[in-house]
Amino acid sequence: MDLYGRLLGNVLYPQWERLRGRDPHTVGRLLERTQYASAAELADLQSGLLRRLVRHAHAHTAYYRAQWDAAGVRPEDVKDVRDLARLPVLDKPAARASDEARLADAPPWPKVVKHTSGSTGTPLTVRYNEESRVWRDATRWRGYGWAGYRPGHRAFHYWGVLATPTTGWKKYKVELDHALRRDHYVDCGRRSPADLDAAIAGLRKVKPDVMLAYTQGAAALARHVNRTNARTWDDLPVICGAERLWPSDRDQMVKAFGPGIFESYGCREVMLIGHECDRHDGLHLSMETMIVEVLVREAGGMRAARPGEIGEVAVTDLHNLSHPMIRYLGGDRAMMRAPEPCACGRTLPRIGPIDGRVTDTLRDGAGQPVR
Numbered sequence: 001m002d003l004y005g006r007l008l009g010n011v012l013y014p015q016w017e018r019l020r021g022r023d024p025h026t027v028g029r030l031l032e033r034t035q036y037a038s039a040a041e042l043a044d045l046q047s048g049l050l051r052r053l054v055r056h057a058h059a060h061t062a063y064y065r066a067q068w069d070a071a072g073v074r075p076e077d078v079k080d081v082r083d084l085a086r087l088p089v090l091d092k093p094a095a096r097a098s099d100e101a102r103l104a105d106a107p108p109w110p111k112v113v114k115h116t117s118g119s120t121g122t123p124l125t126v127r128y129n130e131e132s133r134v135w136r137d138a139t140r141w142r143g144y145g146w147a148g149y150r151p152g153h154r155a156f157h158y159w160g161v162l163a164t165p166t167t168g169w170k171k172y173k174v175e176l177d178h179a180l181r182r183d184h185y186v187d188c189g190r191r192s193p194a195d196l197d198a199a200i201a202g203l204r205k206v207k208p209d210v211m212l213a214y215t216q217g218a219a220a221l222a223r224h225v226n227r228t229n230a231r232t233w234d235d236l237p238v239i240c241g242a243e244r245l246w247p248s249d250r251d252q253m254v255k256a257f258g259p260g261i262f263e264s265y266g267c268r269e270v271m272l273i274g275h276e277c278d279r280h281d282g283l284h285l286s287m288e289t290m291i292v293e294v295l296v297r298e299a300g301g302m303r304a305a306r307p308g309e310i311g312e313v314a315v316t317d318l319h320n321l322s323h324p325m326i327r328y329l330g331g332d333r334a335m336m337r338a339p340e341p342c343a344c345g346r347t348l349p350r351i352g353p354i355d356g357r358v359t360d361t362l363r364d365g366a367g368q369p370v371r
Helices: 003-019 022-032 039-058 062-070 081-086 091-098 130-146 170-182 193-206 215-227 248-256
Strands: 113-114 123-127 155-159 182-189 211-213 239-240 259-267 271-275 282-284 290-298 301-304 312-319 328-336 350-355
Touching: 022 039, 022 130, 039 062, 039 081, 081 290, 091 328, 123 130, 130 271, 155 193, 155 215, 170 182, 170 328, 182 193, 193 215, 211 215, 215 239, 239 248, 248 259, 259 282, 259 328, 259 350, 271 290, 271 350, 290 328
Parallel strands: 155 182, 155 211, 211 239, 239 259
Antiparallel strands: 113 123, 259 271, 271 282, 282 350, 290 301, 290 312, 312 328, 328 350
């Protein structure tokens, strides 16, 4: 990394975050340790944060208080992660309908308000407090670090929705911010041969240290690079997200960009759920930030998936006290992995592959998935 990159990553970026009242680097140092912690320590960490969340949600949100009282569950009944199964799940329609009722009537107040893309229907409003934002940022940078991406590196974002406003003073403000952070954005939604050639020209001009991309955007670009023999760069790490990374697409990306192809999995509601390490054998879960369950529907309810089973992904944001999302079913399906250690040495459990969306699943008249 050059001098400006080191200055940006080690001095300017951390100081700017502290001036804004954030400190993801302190949390990041904790995460660097806990990714190798024992299963018992990680479970204790999750359980303590879960007890805090459940007490707060019951005391300060009308939705969870009514739901849990109706189910006969008291906050003190939830002692550890295993007791999470006693609480009802929150699907997307219920999340949209309970938007106001899930807002806490006591601090911490929401600091960030976002909206989902609405790809599965009506957009969902997502609010979270400062603590949740700090943990999300720190968890994201830890995952990026597994791919070798650090603050200060040049990043080529081959993304679906560009982050730059098209007019007004905000356009210049965002463009300046991107330039200072060394973030270069290109719209991957435009995939004509001319658009792909322009993206290749951008890669050659920027000379990035990493590329972050929609998975299918990166796959289309990789196929074009390979088809036209356009590769002129050394190995370039690629972090893929927003869509599943299929083996055939990975093969094309490896040929076009090198072996460092990393799949990430997340959603706007909770951000990074899982990320590949350099062994590329499943996605390590962000255990310190959220609880991730893979659930299988059966008559009378839902149960935890067994290793090798595919089920619906439910997430609980352990740090979002202002607008809790507890056992939230975002519509994704994934395979539960056996709790065996990864060859990288990290003890964070893994899931994967991400199997698709619930809405992509055909069901018979009895509601069972058609295989």
